[in-house]
Amino acid sequence: MDMPSPDPGILSRKARIVAGLRALLPEDAVIDAVEELRAYECDALTAYRCPPLAAVLPRSTAEVAAVLAFCHGEGVPVVPRGAGTSLAGGSLPTADSVLIGVARMAALLETDYENRFVRVQAGRTNLSVTGAVEAEGFFYAPDPSSQLACAISGNIAMNSGGAHCLKYGVTTNNLLGVTLVQMDGTVLEIGGPWPDAGGIDLLGVICGSEGQLGVVTEAVLRILPKPEGARPVLVGFDSNEVAGACVSDIIKAGILPVAIEFMDRPCIRATEAFAKAGYPDCESLLIIEVEGSPAEIDEQLARIRTLAEAHNPVEFREAADEAQAKRIWLGRKSAFGAMGQINDYMCLDGTIPVSSLPHVLRRIGEMSRACGLDVGNVFHAGDGNMHPLILFDANKPGDLERCEAFGAEILKLCVEVGGCLTGEHGVGIEKRDLMSVQFDPVDMEAQMRVKDVFDPGWLLNPAKVFPLGVSAGRRAG
Amino acid sequence: MRPSTEAELSEMIREAARPLRIRGGGTRGLGPAEGVVLETGGLSGVTLYEPGALTLVARAGTPLAEVEAVLSAERQRLAFEVPDLRGLLAREGVSTLGGVASANASGPRRVQVGAARDHLLGLRFVDGRGDVVKNGGRVMKNVTGYDLVKLLAGAQGKLGVLSEVSLKVQAIPEAEATLWRETGGTAGLAALRAALGSPFDVSGAGLAGGRAMIRLEGMEGSVAYRTAALRAHLGGEWQVAGGAESAALWTRLRDVEPFAGAPGAVWRLSMVPTAAAGVEAALTAAGLPHRALYDWGGGLVWLLVDSPEAAAIRALPGLGHATLVRPLPGMEGVPAFHPEPAALAALTAGLRAKFDPRGLFNPGIMD
Known part of the structure; x- marks a missing residue:
C-alpha cells in the first residue's frame, strides 16, 4: 500500500504547529508525544500504521473550527477520526497530518419524540443514540456490527449500513442534517429536523465522502418507533444456488424481513466449532428475521415457510421463545470471532446483484482452491452485500500479499457481475487502488470535482478514496 | 433538440452555444423557461428489470407510466409514490423517469420509505462539458x-442531464386501509x-379539507391488526376506508388536487412537523x-395563497x-427555490461551476 511521502517542511515545523494548536485548545486536548500518538496510528485495518504529527481532541464545534482554520493556514493535512473502527483504513494518518479525534464530542443535544429526531455531537457512539431514546420506545436504525464502539461521525463519513438496512436503509436514509466544518474553518448548517434539505442535496454527498469534504461535528438523526417484536428463523439448504433462489423468492413475494443473513459451509463449521449454536451441518443457511406483533410475525413466517419448503430445505427452525431466538443469532454474531480463531482473516465488503449470488459463490470457491487460501462467506443476502472472510497467516511471509491479491480478485468479480467494491465499509486506503476497476477516469474526475469545491487544497483526509496516481495533480496543488 | 442516444446527448451538449432548458416530459419543472429546449424523451426504454432483486434500470426519458406498467405486471411499484402535478400546474405531457429523479419527486409514503x-441506486448523466x-x-x-x-437527485438538471436511472422498487402490498x-x-x-x-408502521399521514388520514399497508392480517391497534392507540372515532377508496384519498393528496384550478399562488413548505400547526x-x-x-405528518405543507406575498x-x-410551485402574475421576481445562506450558496455555485462551467443548464432556476 503506497502512501505519499510526508512533507519534510511540515515535519520540520512540528514544534511550531503543536504550539499553535496548544494556543487554541486546552492543555489536555493536544497530543504530541510520540508514544501517546501510537494510540492513533491505525484504525481497525491494523495492517497499516502511521502515527500522525499530532492529535487533537476538541470538545466543541468552535474548537474544531479553530483547529481546521489553523491547519488550513499552515497547509497541514488533517485526518478526522471518529472511534477508529474503520475496516478500510478510513482514518489512517499520514506522518505530516494533524488527527482530529471527535471522541470527546459525545453529547446528546436535543431529543424530540414528536418530530422524531435527535441532535447529537458526532463523536457519540451509534448504540448510545438508541440507548438515549429506547426508554421512550424509539431507536436509531443503522446498526453496523461495530455499533457499540463506532461513532456517528464515522457512520456519516462511510455511510454505514448494518444487518437491518434491508428494511430501514443505511445512514444516508436516516440523516436529516449536519453541522460541517470546512477545511478553512467555515461552519455550515446543512439540513435540519424537516424532511429534506433545500437546494442541491449537499447532505447527500457529504454522507459517504469519507471525511474528505469537511469535519462533521453535530448531526440531526431520524429516530423511529420500535416495532412490537422481532423473531428469526433458520433455514438450511444443501446448495448455495437453492438458498439464493429462496432469498429471491421471499423478496419477490413482497415480504420484507428486516434481515436476511447468509452463511456458507466453511463459515457454519467454523462457528459451530467456536460458538456451538447447534446449526445444522449443511451447505448454506439463511437467518431471516421479521418484525411486528406476535400475530403479524406468525403471518410472515408462515409465508416464508411456504416459500422455503418449495426449495426442500434440510431444516426450517423457528424460535419458540427468546432463548431459541438468541441461539439462532448466536452463530451469525460469532462468525467473525470464529473465523479469527482459525487464523488471521481479511473481511471483504463487495455488493452484488442478488441474482448473481450462486455464480459468485461458485467462483469464489474456485479461486480459493486455486490460490490455496480458505474463505468463508457470511453476509447480508437480502441486499447482496457480501462479506467473504479470507483466512491467512500474518506471520507467514507473503501470505498477506496473497490474501490481498485474492481479495482484489473477488472485488473485481463483484464489479464484473454488476456490483461494487464496497457496500458499507468504505474505500479508505484498502480499496483505493481498485477504484479504477469500477470507475472510468471521467467518473472519478466528477467525484474529485466535488472535493475541489469543498476542500480546494486537498488537505482533508489525504491519500484516501482515489488512487494516488489519479489524484496526484490535485494533491500536489 | 431531442437526442435519441446518450452519445448524441453528449454531442449536443458539447457543441451547445446557448443555454439549454432540460425537459423530460415538461410536467413538473419549476421556474422561468429560458434557453433552447433539450428533450430527453428520445432516450427511452427499460434496459434491465430483476423483480427478484427489486431493481429496475431505464433510460432517463422513459415515461413514468411505462415503468409503472412494467412493474405492475410483476405486482411491483415505485415505493416513493410520484406526484402527478399536471393538474396543479395546468401542464400537458408525459412525466419521465429522469424528470422524477431530477425533481426528487416524492409522495405521501415518504414518511415510511423515504x-x-x-x-435511486445509480445514474448516468452528461455534464456541462x-x-x-x-x-x-x-x-x-x-x-x-x-x-x-444524491447530489444529482433533486438538482433540477443544474449539474447534468440524466441519461439513465437505476431504481430500487417495491412489491405492491396485499392490502391497504386508511383511518x-x-x-x-x-x-x-x-x-x-x-x-x-407508534410502532404500527404508518405509510401515510396527511390532513386535507378538515380530514385527518392515516394509511396502513401490508399483508391482510397485519393491516387488520394494525388498524384496530392504531384506533385504540389514538382514541376517538376513526372511520376506515379500504382498497380503492383508500387509494383515491392518497392520490388526491399526493397530486394536490384540491388546489388544481383554484386561484392563488401554490407553495410547498418543508417544515418541522410540530410547527405546521402554526402556519395557518x-x-x-x-x-x-x-x-x-398537510402531508408527511406536517413535515410537508401545501399552501394556496391568494396574494403575491413571499x-x-x-x-x-x-x-x-x-x-414556490405555482406563482401568481406579479411574482416574476420571486425565486421558485428558497434562497440559501451565503456559505451554502457559495458551495452550490462552486459545484455548478465545476459540473456546468459554461452555465448551460436551466438558467434562472436555483441560481
Missing part, C-alpha cells in the same frame, strides 16, 4: 466513491404525529387569505424551506 433520492459520467450502480448497498446520485376522521388542524396534526410515533394562524395574522394541505411565507417559524 424520498425518490432514497430509491459533454462528458458521460456514471455513479452508483444497481445494487442496494454501495458506498464506493462519493454519492453523486380517517373529520377534525380541526391542531388536533388532526397531533393525531398524525402520534400515529407516526401566522398567515391569518399577516392578512393573507389561504388554504392548506417574504412572510419564507419567514414562517419552523420552516426548513419554501418552494
Whole structure:
C-alpha cells in the first residue's frame, strides 16, 4: 500500500504547529508525544500504521473550527477520526497530518419524540443514540456490527449500513442534517429536523465522502418507533444456488424481513466449532428475521415457510421463545470471532446483484482452491452485500500479499457481475487502488470535482478514496 | 433538440452555444423557461428489470407510466409514490423517469420509505462539458466513491442531464386501509404525529379539507391488526376506508388536487412537523387569505395563497424551506427555490461551476 511521502517542511515545523494548536485548545486536548500518538496510528485495518504529527481532541464545534482554520493556514493535512473502527483504513494518518479525534464530542443535544429526531455531537457512539431514546420506545436504525464502539461521525463519513438496512436503509436514509466544518474553518448548517434539505442535496454527498469534504461535528438523526417484536428463523439448504433462489423468492413475494443473513459451509463449521449454536451441518443457511406483533410475525413466517419448503430445505427452525431466538443469532454474531480463531482473516465488503449470488459463490470457491487460501462467506443476502472472510497467516511471509491479491480478485468479480467494491465499509486506503476497476477516469474526475469545491487544497483526509496516481495533480496543488 | 442516444446527448451538449432548458416530459419543472429546449424523451426504454432483486434500470426519458406498467405486471411499484402535478400546474405531457429523479419527486409514503433520492441506486448523466459520467450502480448497498446520485437527485438538471436511472422498487402490498376522521388542524396534526410515533408502521399521514388520514399497508392480517391497534392507540372515532377508496384519498393528496384550478399562488413548505400547526394562524395574522394541505405528518405543507406575498411565507417559524410551485402574475421576481445562506450558496455555485462551467443548464432556476 503506497502512501505519499510526508512533507519534510511540515515535519520540520512540528514544534511550531503543536504550539499553535496548544494556543487554541486546552492543555489536555493536544497530543504530541510520540508514544501517546501510537494510540492513533491505525484504525481497525491494523495492517497499516502511521502515527500522525499530532492529535487533537476538541470538545466543541468552535474548537474544531479553530483547529481546521489553523491547519488550513499552515497547509497541514488533517485526518478526522471518529472511534477508529474503520475496516478500510478510513482514518489512517499520514506522518505530516494533524488527527482530529471527535471522541470527546459525545453529547446528546436535543431529543424530540414528536418530530422524531435527535441532535447529537458526532463523536457519540451509534448504540448510545438508541440507548438515549429506547426508554421512550424509539431507536436509531443503522446498526453496523461495530455499533457499540463506532461513532456517528464515522457512520456519516462511510455511510454505514448494518444487518437491518434491508428494511430501514443505511445512514444516508436516516440523516436529516449536519453541522460541517470546512477545511478553512467555515461552519455550515446543512439540513435540519424537516424532511429534506433545500437546494442541491449537499447532505447527500457529504454522507459517504469519507471525511474528505469537511469535519462533521453535530448531526440531526431520524429516530423511529420500535416495532412490537422481532423473531428469526433458520433455514438450511444443501446448495448455495437453492438458498439464493429462496432469498429471491421471499423478496419477490413482497415480504420484507428486516434481515436476511447468509452463511456458507466453511463459515457454519467454523462457528459451530467456536460458538456451538447447534446449526445444522449443511451447505448454506439463511437467518431471516421479521418484525411486528406476535400475530403479524406468525403471518410472515408462515409465508416464508411456504416459500422455503418449495426449495426442500434440510431444516426450517423457528424460535419458540427468546432463548431459541438468541441461539439462532448466536452463530451469525460469532462468525467473525470464529473465523479469527482459525487464523488471521481479511473481511471483504463487495455488493452484488442478488441474482448473481450462486455464480459468485461458485467462483469464489474456485479461486480459493486455486490460490490455496480458505474463505468463508457470511453476509447480508437480502441486499447482496457480501462479506467473504479470507483466512491467512500474518506471520507467514507473503501470505498477506496473497490474501490481498485474492481479495482484489473477488472485488473485481463483484464489479464484473454488476456490483461494487464496497457496500458499507468504505474505500479508505484498502480499496483505493481498485477504484479504477469500477470507475472510468471521467467518473472519478466528477467525484474529485466535488472535493475541489469543498476542500480546494486537498488537505482533508489525504491519500484516501482515489488512487494516488489519479489524484496526484490535485494533491500536489 | 431531442437526442435519441446518450452519445448524441453528449454531442449536443458539447457543441451547445446557448443555454439549454432540460425537459423530460415538461410536467413538473419549476421556474422561468429560458434557453433552447433539450428533450430527453428520445432516450427511452427499460434496459434491465430483476423483480427478484427489486431493481429496475431505464433510460432517463422513459415515461413514468411505462415503468409503472412494467412493474405492475410483476405486482411491483415505485415505493416513493410520484406526484402527478399536471393538474396543479395546468401542464400537458408525459412525466419521465429522469424528470422524477431530477425533481426528487416524492409522495405521501415518504414518511415510511423515504424520498425518490432514497430509491435511486445509480445514474448516468452528461455534464456541462459533454462528458458521460456514471455513479452508483444497481445494487442496494454501495458506498464506493462519493454519492453523486444524491447530489444529482433533486438538482433540477443544474449539474447534468440524466441519461439513465437505476431504481430500487417495491412489491405492491396485499392490502391497504386508511383511518380517517373529520377534525380541526391542531388536533388532526397531533393525531398524525402520534400515529407516526407508534410502532404500527404508518405509510401515510396527511390532513386535507378538515380530514385527518392515516394509511396502513401490508399483508391482510397485519393491516387488520394494525388498524384496530392504531384506533385504540389514538382514541376517538376513526372511520376506515379500504382498497380503492383508500387509494383515491392518497392520490388526491399526493397530486394536490384540491388546489388544481383554484386561484392563488401554490407553495410547498418543508417544515418541522410540530410547527405546521402554526402556519395557518401566522398567515391569518399577516392578512393573507389561504388554504392548506398537510402531508408527511406536517413535515410537508401545501399552501394556496391568494396574494403575491413571499417574504412572510419564507419567514414562517419552523420552516426548513419554501418552494414556490405555482406563482401568481406579479411574482416574476420571486425565486421558485428558497434562497440559501451565503456559505451554502457559495458551495452550490462552486459545484455548478465545476459540473456546468459554461452555465448551460436551466438558467434562472436555483441560481
